[in-house]
Amino acid sequence: xxxxxxxxxxxxxxxxxxxxxxxxxxxxxxxxxxxxxxxxxxxxxxxxxxxxxxxxxxxxxxxxxxxxxxxxxxxxxxxxxxxxxxxxxxxxxxxxxxxxxxxxxxxxxxxxxxxxxxxxxxxxxxxxxxxxxxxxxxxxxxxxxxxxxxxxxxxxxxxxxxxxxxxxxxxxxxxxxxxxxxxxxxxxxxxxxxxxxxxxxxxxxxxxxxxxxxxxxxxxxxxx
Amino acid sequence: xxxxxxxxxxxxxxxxxxxxxxxxxxxxxxxxxxxxxxxxxxxxxxxxxxxxxxxxxxxxxxxxxxxxxxxxxxxxxxxxxxxxxxxxxxxxxxxxxxxxxxxxxxxxxxxxxxxxxxxxxxxxxxxxxxxxxxxxxxxxxxxxxxxxxxxxxxxxxxxxxxxxxxxxxxxxxxxxxxxxxxxxxxxxxxxxxxxxxxxxxxxxxxxxxxxxxxxxxxxxxxxxxxxxxxxxxxxxxxxxxxxxxxxxxxxxxxxxxxxxxxxxxxxxxxxxxxxxxxxxxxxxxxxxxxxxxxxxxxxxxxxxxxxxxxxxxxxxxxxxxxxxxxxxxxxxxxxxxxxxxxxxxxxxxxxxxxxxxxxxxxxxxxxxxxxxxxxxxxxxxxxxxxxxxxxxxxxxxxxxxxxxxxxxxxxxxxxxxxxxxxxxxxxxxxxxxxxxxxxxxxxxxxxxxxxxxxxxxxxxxxxxxxxxxxxxxxxxxxxxxxxxxxxxxxxxxxxxxxxxxxxxxxxxxxxxxxxxxxxxxxxxxxxxxxxxxxxxxxxxxxxxxxxxxxxxxxxxxxxxxxxxxxxxxxxxxxxxxxxxxxxxxxxxxxxxxxxxxxxxxxxxxxxxxxxxxxxxxxxxxxxxxxxxxxxxxxxxxxxxxxxxxxxxxxxxxxxxxxxxxxxxxx
Numbered sequence: 001x002x003x004x005x006x007x008x009x010x011x012x013x014x015x016x017x018x019x020x021x022x023x024x025x026x027x028x029x030x031x032x033x034x035x036x037x038x039x040x041x042x043x044x045x046x047x048x049x050x051x052x053x054x055x056x057x058x059x060x061x062x063x064x065x066x067x068x069x070x071x072x073x074x075x076x077x078x079x080x081x082x083x084x085x086x087x088x089x090x091x092x093x094x095x096x097x098x099x100x101x102x103x104x105x106x107x108x109x110x111x112x113x114x115x116x117x118x119x120x121x122x123x124x125x126x127x128x129x130x131x132x133x134x135x136x137x138x139x140x141x142x143x144x145x146x147x148x149x150x151x152x153x154x155x156x157x158x159x160x161x162x163x164x165x166x167x168x169x170x171x172x173x174x175x176x177x178x179x180x181x182x183x184x185x186x187x188x189x190x191x192x193x194x195x196x197x198x199x200x201x202x203x204x205x206x207x208x209x210x211x212x213x214x215x216x217x218x219x220x221x222x223x224x
Numbered sequence: 225x226x227x228x229x230x231x232x233x234x235x236x237x238x239x240x241x242x243x244x245x246x247x248x249x250x251x252x253x254x255x256x257x258x259x260x261x262x263x264x265x266x267x268x269x270x271x272x273x274x275x276x277x278x279x280x281x282x283x284x285x286x287x288x289x290x291x292x293x294x295x296x297x298x299x300x301x302x303x304x305x306x307x308x309x310x311x312x313x314x315x316x317x318x319x320x321x322x323x324x325x326x327x328x329x330x331x332x333x334x335x336x337x338x339x340x341x342x343x344x345x346x347x348x349x350x351x352x353x354x355x356x357x358x359x360x361x362x363x364x365x366x367x368x369x370x371x372x373x374x375x376x377x378x379x380x381x382x383x384x385x386x387x388x389x390x391x392x393x394x395x396x397x398x399x400x401x402x403x404x405x406x407x408x409x410x411x412x413x414x415x416x417x418x419x420x421x422x423x424x425x426x427x428x429x430x431x432x433x434x435x436x437x438x439x440x441x442x443x444x445x446x447x448x449x450x451x452x453x454x455x456x457x458x459x460x461x462x463x464x465x466x467x468x469x470x471x472x473x474x475x476x477x478x479x480x481x482x483x484x485x486x487x488x489x490x491x492x493x494x495x496x497x498x499x500x501x502x503x504x505x506x507x508x509x510x511x512x513x514x515x516x517x518x519x520x521x522x523x524x525x526x527x528x529x530x531x532x533x534x535x536x537x538x539x540x541x542x543x544x545x546x547x548x549x550x551x552x553x554x555x556x557x558x559x560x561x562x563x564x565x566x567x568x569x570x571x572x573x574x575x576x577x578x579x580x581x582x583x584x585x586x587x588x589x590x591x592x593x594x595x596x597x598x599x600x601x602x603x604x605x606x607x608x609x610x611x612x613x614x615x616x617x618x619x620x621x622x623x624x625x626x627x628x629x630x631x632x633x634x635x636x637x638x639x640x641x642x643x644x645x646x647x648x649x650x651x652x653x654x655x656x657x658x659x660x661x662x663x664x665x666x667x668x669x670x671x672x673x674x675x676x677x678x679x680x681x682x683x684x685x686x687x688x689x690x691x692x693x694x695x696x697x698x699x700x701x702x703x704x705x706x707x708x709x710x711x712x713x714x715x716x717x718x719x720x721x722x723x724x725x726x727x728x729x730x731x732x733x734x735x736x737x738x739x740x741x742x743x744x745x746x747x748x749x750x751x752x753x754x755x756x757x758x759x760x761x762x763x764x765x766x767x768x769x770x771x772x773x774x775x776x777x778x779x780x781x782x783x784x785x786x787x788x789x790x791x792x793x794x795x796x797x798x799x800x801x802x803x804x805x806x807x808x809x810x811x812x813x814x815x816x817x818x819x820x821x822x823x824x825x826x827x828x829x830x831x832x833x834x835x836x837x838x839x840x841x842x843x844x845x846x847x848x849x850x851x852x853x854x855x856x857x858x859x860x861x862x863x864x865x866x867x868x869x870x871x872x873x874x875x876x877x878x879x880x881x882x883x884x885x886x887x888x889x890x
Contacts, residue, residue: 021618104614105617216707
């Protein structure tokens with residue numbers, strides 16, 4: 001079955017080009033040119049992934065991202081013409097899983113899309129623990145005691161990656177490779193923002209983390 | 225008798241300055257020194273023997289006592305000395321501080337200086353005027369009293385002489401009564417004694433004389449109060465009248481006075497008759513006048529000081545206000561203005577100052593707006609270009625991927641399109657980055673990171689390119705990690721740029737990368753042994769869009785902004801980025817960063833000029849210093865094995881192999 005991808009972009013030429021590329025790679029694109037309609041089209045088309053331009057007429061990309069995230073865990077990849085730290089971070093914080101800065105190569109875009117669509121398909125029944133948090137890998141569920149913690153797929157992947165090798169310190173580059181699927185170095189701010197988001201959900205006190213620990217000058221590791 | 229009187233005006237005539245001193249000062253007798261200085265001065269020689277007699281009583285234990293007293297005196301003086309010294313030690317810092325404060329104020333405050341100078345000048349001029357006035361008044365008062373005293377004396381002496389001449393000498397008591405009555409009459413009537421007298425028989429009279437009356441004086445006066453010079457003058461002369469300033473006791477105090485001396489004869493005996501006139505009232509008048517002068521002077525000086533202070537404040541305060549305002553303006557508070565009051569010169573100064581500030585502000589604001597607009601424009605253009613560029617790039621890539629299906633012309637076109645879009649994109653990215661620096665919105669996202677790991681990472685990334693050029697890359701780094709507070713993204717960009725540049729210009733020779741650190745800084749050098757640079761080229765290598773060889777640059781690509789961006793990234797870290805080059809020998813780029821953000825680099829841990837370069841080429845060598853000039857030269861903390869001794873001259877015609885894709889690099 002073809003994965004359906006919602007392309008939210010007001011630039012028709014670009015949307016069409018993205019459509020060509022996606023179709024070429026076996027995806028089924030759905031288009032939306034207006035931020036105000038994005039949520040309706042999202043609901044009606046039920047895409048497997050959203051490609052979202054940050055600069056949109058009507059409702060802006062960040063707001064759309066927030067709306068979609070509030071009702072779905074579907075992966076969101078932002079398309080951004082601005083690579084300023086603040087914009088990227090704002091986009092990621094509003095719930096996007098990844099971003100592709102314009103101008104991008106078709107291969108780059110497809111790789112990002114594939115990486116996000118890669119489902120945890122071959123997941124064996126497995127239960128992991130970090131600190132007082134229990135992770136049911138197959139059931140895609142995280143809980144502390146009887147309390148269930150809701151995570152996006154990306155956050156879940158990040159936590160699982162750390163939990164599988166609690167003895168290892170992960171550099172940001174390694175996490176980018178394992179969780180995001182980047183082969184070459186990319187923007188490590190992705191890791192920073194997502195670790196912060198993950199912490200805000202699973203830590204008792206995000207200021208004093210116990211589950212995801214920072215190793216100064218190197219990266220992150222799982223708490224014991 | 226009257227005819228015999230001779231006035232002696234000489235004392236004040238010859239010595240006008242000395243005479244008035246009398247009434248004012250305590251040493252009145254000096255006034256008489258004038259013409260009678262040559263008079264006999266019997267020195268009291270008998271005093272000395274008397275003293276020795278008195279001391280001779282305790283002569284026996286003298287040596288011992290003297291020694292004891294000496295010792296005591298020594299101890300006491302030492303103690304006093306110490307006390308004084310500690311006292312001074314305590315007081316001196318205070319005094320020094322006070323002096324320094326005053327000195328500083330003198331140097332720094334025009335107002336203080338003006339007021340102080342005015343005060344000192346007015347005090348000294350007032351002292352001169354006051355002294356002159358006081359002197360004049362004293363002189364006049366004295367002269368007046370003296371004239372009065374002389375005329376009164378002449379009259380009274382005549383009265384006395386007349387009474388004596390007409391007296392019938394019968395018996396002792398009547399003679400005594402007569403003399404006393406006559407003399408008492410001289411004192412004048414009323415409760416206040418107008419003049420006192422001293423009546424004394426001339427010594428050594430051989431003639432038969434009156435033995436009943438020897439001497440007589442008012443109150444408790446004796447003849448000893450009369451100055452010796454005056455007595456001598458009276459005794460030696462005939463019937464002349466002399467005067468002298470003197471002091472005489474009244475009750476417990478000494479009063480200034482004038483003694484006027486004459487001779488009178490009674491019954492064949494010659495007597496000296498001195499009449500003493502009190503100068504007390506004159507002295508009091510003078511004191512009062514002096515008090516008034518003092519008080520007036522003090523008031524005047526305070527007023528002059530106040531006026532000087534006020535006037536200088538009026539002149540100086542606008543100036544110091546202007547200084548404060550211009551300092552604020554210089555500090556960037558462009559809205560600062562002076563307060564303008566009235567229409568005088570100061571107001572004109574203020575007005576023109578404000579005018580200057582306003583036009584300055586206007587121009588600065590205009591410039592700032594213009595530059596902001598320009599930067600914003602560049603940024604907007606870059607952003608607006610990105611979306612269509614993305615479409616173009618994707619389309620180009622689709623065509624490029626399908627190029628094998630095209631005929632040769634279309635295929636080559638697709639390739640060219642693809643490559644040039646890549647290049648265009650790289651240029652645009654660099655332009656946007658530069659515009660971000662120019663707009664001042666570039667933020668440092670510093671975090672503690674291992675720089676050795678970063679360098680290895682950069683080298684890994686550059687490995688395919690190195691292979692392409694046939695260059696070997698060596699890393700010379702300390703064991704373990706070197707953690708630096710830095711924005712890894714930016715440092716990665718700088719180092720990648722340096723390494724790719726070195727490979728590009730390295731002509732297939734090895735590229736050596738070294739890392740070293742000291743207490744405050746870490747340095748990374750990237751050394752190539754390729755074509756190198758001339759001094760002029762090394763000086764311009766960080767300029768925007770600058771290319772060593774325009775013809776060559778076309779083929780190797782790059783935006784020409786890479787090193788400019790690297791410079792800006794380095795500045796953001798408060799680091800140094802420096803280049804060294806030698807034509808045909810190669811070049812060396814050194815990046816020095818402070819270990820902690822906010823720290824300063826005193827010295828780079830690595831030498832900019834490579835150690836493997838032969839020294840004789842001093843003329844050709846060139847060092848470009850960006851940012852802080854440093855005093856390097858000593859390789860501190862340099863790692864064991866230095867770069868290989870490889871100073872081969874590039875063989876002629878050795879052209880670097882063609883590269884397929886050069887777009888990403890500059």
